[in-house]
Amino acid sequence: MGTARRAFGPVYWTITIALLATGLWMSAFYATTESTMGPIQKIFYFHLPVAINTFIACFVVFVASAGYMMQRTAMWDDLAEAAARVAVLLCSVVLLTGMIWGRNAWGHWWTWSPRLTFSLVLWLLYVVYLMVRPSIESSQRRALVSAVYGIVAFLDVPLVYLSVKLLPDIHPSSIRLAPPMQHTLIVWFVAITMLSAGLIVARFRLGRLTRAGARAGAQDAPAHPRLVPLGKHA
Amino acid sequence: MTGTQYLILAHVAGLALLLGYAIVIWRHSRALSRRVQVARPTPAESPDR
Numbered sequence: 354m355g356t357a358r359r360a361f362g363p364v365y366w367t368i369t370i371a372l373l374a375t376g377l378w379m380s381a382f383y384a385t386t387e388s389t390m391g392p393i394q395k396i397f398y399f400h401l402p403v404a405i406n407t408f409i410a411c412f413v414v415f416v417a418s419a420g421y422m423m424q425r426t427a428m429w430d431d432l433a434e435a436a437a438r439v440a441v442l443l444c445s446v447v448l449l450t451g452m453i454w455g456r457n458a459w460g461h462w463w464t465w466s467p468r469l470t471f472s473l474v475l476w477l478l479y480v481v482y483l484m485v486r487p488s489i490e491s492s493q494r495r496a497l498v499s500a501v502y503g504i505v506a507f508l509d510v511p512l513v514y515l516s517v518k519l520l521p522d523i524h525p526s527s528i529r530l531a532p533p534m535q536h537t538l539i540v541w542f543v544a545i546t547m548l549s550a551g552l553i554v555a556r557f558r559l560g561r562l563t564r565a566g567a568r569a570g571a572q573d574a575p576a577h578p579r580l581v582p583l584g585k586h587a
Numbered sequence: 588m589t590g591t592q593y594l595i596l597a598h599v600a601g602l603a604l605l606l607g608y609a610i611v612i613w614r615h616s617r618a619l620s621r622r623v624q625v626a627r628p629t630p631a632e633s634p635d636r
Binding site for chain 2 (some may be wrong): 357366373374377380391392396399403432439442445448449450453454456457495528543548551552555558559562563565566
């Protein structure tokens with residue numbers, strides 16, 4: 354059982370990397386080039402799964418925050434933090450790939466359309482979530498404030514999703530896909546979902562390990578490896 | 588820049604961010620597991636034995 358558990362991680366990450374490589378190959382050689390936009394349309398296979406996984410990561414923050422409010426256990430707080438970090442990362446990739454696509458398709462990097470604006474707000478909300486956490490000294494108070502914030506911040510996710518349907522927007526809302534395009538999108542979606550799930554689990558374990566290290570008296574292990582609480586900077 | 592160059596730029600930048608973060612977590616976890624093991628000696632390593 355122990356050996357099987359130890360082997361799971363490397364096997365999982367090998368499959369994820371293999372799927373990512375397959376997705377790249379399919380984007381380059383298998384999916385047909387869209388007639389209107391040309392090769393730049395192939396960003397879509399990467400951009401859309403990352404966007405959907407951003408929403409999933411935000412939903413995990415929401416669920417973990419609600420879990421903390423109900424049970425008040427540190428495990429939920431660690432899960433919410435891990436998912437928030439991955440949500441920020443995924444949202445950064447969504448904004449980045451979207452901007453690169455926009456530069457080629459629209460001729461400019463950014464436009465204040467509803468979907469782009471709400472996506473930027475979503476990124477800022479979770480960046481603030483991560484910035485506020487280290488500034489609160491008490492771990493219980495930090496977890497409580499973060500849980501309330503994590504629940505409220507999730508309200509932006511439906512706004513991002515619905516903005517393109519309810520408001521006038523130049524962001525594409527639907528695209529007709531030929532079967533090779535659909536297959537490519539499915540492979541990318543599975544690869545990115547496995548990658549983001551793996552990242553959340555790995556960051557969650559790191560959070561638990563940090564907490565265990567602090568309990569075991571490893572004084573040189575800071576509660577947040579890369580962050581120093583506000584007011585404690587040299 | 589051509590559409591293909593923008594396409595390559597988007598994939599390289601996006602995947603570098605995602606996989607780079609995975610490597611950062613892996614390195615931190617490995618370093619921290621060692622520290623936790625050092626801080627929590629096993630009974631065999633305990634100086635009381």
